[in-house]
Amino acid sequence: MSESTTRIVFVGTGAIGLPMAQRLVGAGYDVTGVDPFEAARDRAALAGVAAVPSVREAPDADLVVVMVATPGQLDELVESAVATGLVAGKTWVIMSTVGPESARTAAQALESAGATVLDAPVTGGVARAGTGELVIFASGDPDSLDQVEPVLAVLGRVRRVGAAVGDGQSIKVVNQHLCSVHLAAAGEALALAERLGLDPQSVFALIKDGAAGSFMLSDRGPRMLSSEAVTVTSSVDIFVKDSGLVSAAARATGAVVPILEAARARFEAASEAGLGREDDSAVIRTFR
Numbered sequence: 001m002s003e004s005t006t007r008i009v010f011v012g013t014g015a016i017g018l019p020m021a022q023r024l025v026g027a028g029y030d031v032t033g034v035d036p037f038e039a040a041r042d043r044a045a046l047a048g049v050a051a052v053p054s055v056r057e058a059p060d061a062d063l064v065v066v067m068v069a070t071p072g073q074l075d076e077l078v079e080s081a082v083a084t085g086l087v088a089g090k091t092w093v094i095m096s097t098v099g100p101e102s103a104r105t106a107a108q109a110l111e112s113a114g115a116t117v118l119d120a121p122v123t124g125g126v127a128r129a130g131t132g133e134l135v136i137f138a139s140g141d142p143d144s145l146d147q148v149e150p151v152l153a154v155l156g157r158v159r160r161v162g163a164a165v166g167d168g169q170s171i172k173v174v175n176q177h178l179c180s181v182h183l184a185a186a187g188e189a190l191a192l193a194e195r196l197g198l199d200p201q202s203v204f205a206l207i208k209d210g211a212a213g214s215f216m217l218s219d220r221g222p223r224m225l226s227s228e229a230v231t232v233t234s235s236v237d238i239f240v241k242d243s244g245l246v247s248a249a250a251r252a253t254g255a256v257v258p259i260l261e262a263a264r265a266r267f268e269a270a271s272e273a274g275l276g277r278e279d280d281s282a283v284i285r286t287f288r
Contacts, residue, residue: 006151009034009058011077012067012096013044013051015233016122019130020067020095020155021049027154032058056084063151064092064115070241071102078106088114093148095136097121097176099245100166101252107165116144119165120152121172123179125219126233132156137175139167173249177260180243182216184263184283189217190224191287200225223281230279237276239267239283 006029010021013033018040025031025048033044033051044051052058055077064081068074074096081087092115094103107117118140128134134156138145142163152158161171189212193203204221207213223230243264250257266286275282 006030006063007059007061008032008063008065008151009055009061010049010065010067011035011055012069012073013040013049014067014069015126016129017067018044018047018049019126020065020134022047023130023132023154024065024151025049029151029154032061034058055081055086058086062090063148064090065151066092066094066096068096068098069238070096071098071245074098074102074106078109082109082113091116091118091144091148093118093120093152094165095120095122097172097242097245098169099173099249100169101248103169104166116141117165118144118148119168120158121168122156123172123175124156128156135159137161137168137171139163139171140165170249173246176242177246177257179216180239180246180263180267181259182214183220183239183280184266186214186217186220187224187266187281187284188287190221191284194288220281223279224284230281232277232279234280235277236267236270236280236282239280240264240271240276243267 008024008029008031010031011034013021013035021031021033031049033049034055035041035051036053041051068077087110092110094106103119110117120136120138122134122136124134132155136152136156136158138152138158138160139162145160149158161167190200193200204225208218208221243260246260247264266283269286270283275285
Protein backbone atom coordinates (compact mmCIF):
# COMPACT_ATOMS: atom_id res chain seq x y z
CA MET A 1 0.00 0.00 0.00
CA SER A 2 1.51 3.32 -1.05
CA GLU A 3 1.48 6.40 1.15
CA SER A 4 -0.27 8.56 -1.44
CA THR A 5 -3.30 6.29 -1.83
CA THR A 6 -3.76 4.51 1.52
CA ARG A 7 -6.26 5.99 3.97
CA ILE A 8 -5.92 4.64 7.49
CA VAL A 9 -8.28 4.71 10.45
CA PHE A 10 -6.21 4.14 13.59
CA VAL A 11 -8.35 3.04 16.54
CA GLY A 12 -6.76 3.66 19.94
CA THR A 13 -4.49 6.69 20.34
CA GLY A 14 -3.21 5.83 23.81
CA ALA A 15 0.33 5.59 25.12
CA ILE A 16 1.53 3.20 22.42
CA GLY A 17 -1.08 3.86 19.74
CA LEU A 18 -0.41 7.60 19.43
CA PRO A 19 3.31 7.37 18.58
CA MET A 20 2.45 4.60 16.10
CA ALA A 21 -0.14 6.81 14.43
CA GLN A 22 2.32 9.71 14.42
CA ARG A 23 4.86 7.61 12.56
CA LEU A 24 2.31 6.75 9.90
CA VAL A 25 1.43 10.43 9.48
CA GLY A 26 5.14 11.23 9.22
CA ALA A 27 5.51 8.59 6.53
CA GLY A 28 2.89 10.33 4.42
CA TYR A 29 -0.20 8.25 5.12
CA ASP A 30 -3.66 9.83 5.48
CA VAL A 31 -4.47 8.89 9.09
CA THR A 32 -7.54 9.53 11.21
CA GLY A 33 -7.41 8.48 14.84
CA VAL A 34 -10.35 7.12 16.82
CA ASP A 35 -10.52 7.35 20.60
CA PRO A 36 -13.53 7.72 22.92
CA PHE A 37 -11.55 9.75 25.46
CA GLU A 38 -11.45 13.49 24.85
CA ALA A 39 -8.05 13.86 26.52
CA ALA A 40 -6.58 11.24 24.18
CA ARG A 41 -8.06 13.05 21.16
CA ASP A 42 -6.61 16.33 22.39
CA ARG A 43 -3.16 14.76 22.75
CA ALA A 44 -3.50 13.27 19.28
CA ALA A 45 -4.40 16.65 17.79
CA LEU A 46 -1.35 18.25 19.41
CA ALA A 47 0.75 15.45 17.92
CA GLY A 48 -0.60 16.08 14.44
CA VAL A 49 -3.12 13.24 14.32
CA ALA A 50 -6.74 14.27 13.72
CA ALA A 51 -9.04 12.09 15.85
CA VAL A 52 -12.76 11.44 16.23
CA PRO A 53 -14.71 9.88 19.14
CA SER A 54 -15.93 6.72 17.40
CA VAL A 55 -15.46 4.58 14.34
CA ARG A 56 -18.94 5.67 13.24
CA GLU A 57 -17.56 9.17 12.73
CA ALA A 58 -14.38 8.10 10.94
CA PRO A 59 -13.99 8.78 7.23
CA ASP A 60 -13.89 6.00 4.68
CA ALA A 61 -10.58 4.16 4.75
CA ASP A 62 -8.71 1.31 3.12
CA LEU A 63 -7.06 0.08 6.30
CA VAL A 64 -8.24 -0.06 9.90
CA VAL A 65 -5.48 -0.48 12.51
CA VAL A 66 -6.68 -1.51 15.95
CA MET A 67 -4.74 -0.63 19.12
CA VAL A 68 -7.45 -0.86 21.79
CA ALA A 69 -6.58 -1.90 25.33
CA THR A 70 -8.78 -4.92 26.06
CA PRO A 71 -10.70 -7.77 24.42
CA GLY A 72 -13.93 -6.11 25.54
CA GLN A 73 -13.05 -2.92 23.72
CA LEU A 74 -12.28 -4.94 20.59
CA ASP A 75 -15.68 -6.64 20.81
CA GLU A 76 -17.45 -3.27 21.13
CA LEU A 77 -15.47 -1.83 18.22
CA VAL A 78 -16.27 -4.72 15.91
CA GLU A 79 -19.95 -4.72 16.85
CA SER A 80 -20.19 -0.99 16.16
CA ALA A 81 -18.33 -1.19 12.85
CA VAL A 82 -20.36 -4.11 11.56
CA ALA A 83 -23.64 -2.50 12.61
CA THR A 84 -22.85 0.67 10.67
CA GLY A 85 -21.52 -1.03 7.54
CA LEU A 86 -17.93 0.18 7.92
CA VAL A 87 -16.32 -3.19 7.25
CA ALA A 88 -16.85 -4.56 3.73
CA GLY A 89 -13.86 -4.24 1.44
CA LYS A 90 -11.51 -3.00 4.15
CA THR A 91 -8.45 -4.60 5.69
CA TRP A 92 -8.38 -4.72 9.48
CA VAL A 93 -5.10 -5.22 11.34
CA ILE A 94 -5.53 -6.17 15.01
CA MET A 95 -2.34 -4.94 16.71
CA SER A 96 -3.68 -4.97 20.27
CA THR A 97 -2.79 -7.71 22.75
CA VAL A 98 -6.18 -9.41 23.15
CA GLY A 99 -5.41 -13.15 23.12
CA PRO A 100 -5.95 -15.69 20.34
CA GLU A 101 -9.62 -16.45 21.02
CA SER A 102 -10.62 -12.79 21.05
CA ALA A 103 -8.78 -12.17 17.79
CA ARG A 104 -10.41 -15.18 16.13
CA THR A 105 -13.88 -14.14 17.30
CA ALA A 106 -13.37 -10.62 15.98
CA ALA A 107 -12.00 -11.94 12.69
CA GLN A 108 -15.00 -14.22 12.20
CA ALA A 109 -17.43 -11.31 12.62
CA LEU A 110 -15.42 -8.96 10.41
CA GLU A 111 -14.79 -11.50 7.67
CA SER A 112 -18.48 -12.43 7.63
CA ALA A 113 -19.16 -8.76 6.94
CA GLY A 114 -16.67 -8.67 4.07
CA ALA A 115 -13.39 -7.53 5.62
CA THR A 116 -9.90 -8.98 5.41
CA VAL A 117 -8.40 -9.47 8.87
CA LEU A 118 -4.77 -9.75 9.94
CA ASP A 119 -3.43 -10.44 13.42
CA ALA A 120 -0.30 -8.42 14.27
CA PRO A 121 0.28 -7.71 17.98
CA VAL A 122 3.37 -5.74 18.91
CA THR A 123 6.02 -5.74 21.59
CA GLY A 124 8.55 -3.06 22.48
CA GLY A 125 6.68 -0.52 24.56
CA VAL A 126 6.23 3.22 24.23
CA ALA A 127 9.87 4.03 23.51
CA ARG A 128 10.11 1.67 20.55
CA ALA A 129 6.70 2.70 19.27
CA GLY A 130 8.11 6.20 18.91
CA THR A 131 11.26 5.10 17.10
CA GLY A 132 9.58 2.56 14.81
CA GLU A 133 11.42 -0.34 16.41
CA LEU A 134 8.49 -2.43 17.58
CA VAL A 135 8.53 -6.15 16.88
CA ILE A 136 5.33 -7.12 15.07
CA PHE A 137 4.12 -10.74 15.26
CA ALA A 138 2.16 -10.78 12.00
CA SER A 139 -0.14 -13.59 10.95
CA GLY A 140 -2.88 -14.11 8.42
CA ASP A 141 -3.26 -14.54 4.68
CA PRO A 142 0.23 -14.14 3.12
CA ASP A 143 -1.03 -12.14 0.14
CA SER A 144 -2.86 -9.73 2.42
CA LEU A 145 0.24 -9.38 4.56
CA ASP A 146 2.20 -8.52 1.43
CA GLN A 147 -0.23 -5.66 0.82
CA VAL A 148 0.03 -4.11 4.29
CA GLU A 149 3.67 -4.87 5.08
CA PRO A 150 4.88 -1.44 3.82
CA VAL A 151 2.56 0.17 6.38
CA LEU A 152 3.64 -2.16 9.19
CA ALA A 153 7.31 -1.64 8.33
CA VAL A 154 6.93 2.03 9.31
CA LEU A 155 6.10 0.84 12.82
CA GLY A 156 8.74 -1.84 13.32
CA ARG A 157 10.20 -5.16 12.29
CA VAL A 158 7.59 -7.48 10.83
CA ARG A 159 7.99 -11.12 11.86
CA ARG A 160 5.61 -13.42 9.98
CA VAL A 161 4.59 -16.13 12.42
CA GLY A 162 1.70 -17.97 10.76
CA ALA A 163 -1.03 -18.01 8.17
CA ALA A 164 -3.99 -17.96 10.57
CA VAL A 165 -5.48 -15.16 12.66
CA GLY A 166 -4.59 -16.03 16.26
CA ASP A 167 -1.06 -17.20 15.50
CA GLY A 168 0.35 -13.75 16.23
CA GLN A 169 -1.66 -13.50 19.45
CA SER A 170 -0.39 -16.91 20.52
CA ILE A 171 3.22 -15.76 20.09
CA LYS A 172 2.37 -12.63 22.07
CA VAL A 173 0.93 -14.82 24.85
CA VAL A 174 4.30 -16.55 25.18
CA ASN A 175 6.03 -13.16 25.06
CA GLN A 176 3.81 -11.74 27.80
CA HIS A 177 4.30 -14.83 29.94
CA LEU A 178 8.01 -14.08 30.04
CA CYS A 179 7.54 -10.32 30.43
CA SER A 180 5.17 -10.84 33.36
CA VAL A 181 7.48 -13.30 35.11
CA HIS A 182 10.64 -11.26 34.50
CA LEU A 183 9.01 -8.04 35.73
CA ALA A 184 7.68 -9.59 38.92
CA ALA A 185 11.00 -11.37 39.51
CA ALA A 186 12.92 -8.11 39.12
CA GLY A 187 10.76 -6.47 41.77
CA GLU A 188 11.08 -9.43 44.11
CA ALA A 189 14.87 -9.60 43.73
CA LEU A 190 15.48 -5.89 44.25
CA ALA A 191 13.19 -5.90 47.28
CA LEU A 192 15.19 -8.86 48.61
CA ALA A 193 18.38 -6.84 48.22
CA GLU A 194 16.84 -4.14 50.41
CA ARG A 195 15.84 -6.71 53.06
CA LEU A 196 19.39 -8.08 53.08
CA GLY A 197 20.64 -4.63 54.03
CA LEU A 198 22.31 -4.04 50.69
CA ASP A 199 22.28 -0.87 48.63
CA PRO A 200 19.82 -1.89 45.88
CA GLN A 201 21.28 0.63 43.44
CA SER A 202 24.69 -1.00 43.77
CA VAL A 203 23.19 -4.47 43.48
CA PHE A 204 21.32 -3.44 40.35
CA ALA A 205 24.49 -2.11 38.73
CA LEU A 206 26.34 -5.34 39.54
CA ILE A 207 23.78 -7.82 38.27
CA LYS A 208 21.95 -6.16 35.38
CA ASP A 209 24.50 -7.12 32.71
CA GLY A 210 25.29 -10.61 34.00
CA ALA A 211 23.63 -13.98 33.68
CA ALA A 212 20.78 -12.84 35.96
CA GLY A 213 19.99 -9.85 33.79
CA SER A 214 16.88 -9.35 31.68
CA PHE A 215 15.33 -6.53 29.68
CA MET A 216 12.71 -6.07 32.38
CA LEU A 217 15.38 -5.76 35.08
CA SER A 218 17.46 -3.31 33.06
CA ASP A 219 14.48 -1.22 31.95
CA ARG A 220 12.27 -1.27 35.04
CA GLY A 221 14.97 -1.55 37.71
CA PRO A 222 15.85 2.15 37.76
CA ARG A 223 12.17 3.03 38.01
CA MET A 224 11.65 0.53 40.81
CA LEU A 225 14.47 2.14 42.78
CA SER A 226 13.68 5.76 41.95
CA SER A 227 12.63 8.05 44.78
CA GLU A 228 10.95 10.34 42.25
CA ALA A 229 7.66 9.94 40.42
CA VAL A 230 8.13 8.05 37.15
CA THR A 231 6.35 8.49 33.85
CA VAL A 232 3.78 5.76 33.25
CA THR A 233 4.64 3.96 30.02
CA SER A 234 2.89 0.69 30.88
CA SER A 235 0.57 0.45 33.85
CA VAL A 236 0.17 -2.26 36.47
CA ASP A 237 -3.32 -2.89 35.11
CA ILE A 238 -1.89 -3.64 31.67
CA PHE A 239 -0.02 -6.53 33.24
CA VAL A 240 -3.12 -7.59 35.16
CA LYS A 241 -4.81 -7.81 31.76
CA ASP A 242 -1.90 -9.42 29.91
CA SER A 243 -1.05 -11.99 32.56
CA GLY A 244 -4.77 -12.81 32.67
CA LEU A 245 -4.74 -13.42 28.92
CA VAL A 246 -1.76 -15.74 29.34
CA SER A 247 -3.55 -17.59 32.13
CA ALA A 248 -6.72 -17.98 30.05
CA ALA A 249 -4.78 -19.23 27.01
CA ALA A 250 -2.94 -21.73 29.20
CA ARG A 251 -6.20 -23.04 30.70
CA ALA A 252 -7.70 -23.42 27.23
CA THR A 253 -4.87 -25.72 26.22
CA GLY A 254 -4.35 -27.53 29.53
CA ALA A 255 -0.91 -25.96 29.99
CA VAL A 256 0.43 -25.63 33.55
CA VAL A 257 1.91 -22.18 34.29
CA PRO A 258 2.48 -21.90 38.06
CA ILE A 259 5.28 -19.34 37.74
CA LEU A 260 3.07 -17.12 35.58
CA GLU A 261 0.26 -17.46 38.12
CA ALA A 262 2.58 -16.31 40.90
CA ALA A 263 3.54 -13.25 38.87
CA ARG A 264 -0.09 -12.59 38.02
CA ALA A 265 -0.95 -12.61 41.72
CA ARG A 266 1.60 -9.85 42.34
CA PHE A 267 0.07 -7.60 39.66
CA GLU A 268 -3.40 -8.24 41.01
CA ALA A 269 -2.20 -7.43 44.53
CA ALA A 270 -0.66 -4.20 43.28
CA SER A 271 -3.88 -3.23 41.51
CA GLU A 272 -5.97 -4.04 44.59
CA ALA A 273 -3.62 -1.82 46.61
CA GLY A 274 -4.56 1.12 44.41
CA LEU A 275 -1.52 1.00 42.11
CA GLY A 276 -3.34 -0.15 38.98
CA ARG A 277 -2.86 3.07 37.01
CA GLU A 278 0.73 3.56 38.13
CA ASP A 279 3.76 2.42 36.16
CA ASP A 280 4.16 -1.36 36.17
CA SER A 281 7.47 -0.99 38.03
CA ALA A 282 5.30 -0.24 41.09
CA VAL A 283 4.84 -4.01 41.48
CA ILE A 284 7.98 -3.89 43.66
CA ARG A 285 5.87 -2.26 46.37
CA THR A 286 4.00 -5.52 46.91
CA PHE A 287 7.26 -7.06 48.13
CA ARG A 288 8.18 -4.28 50.57
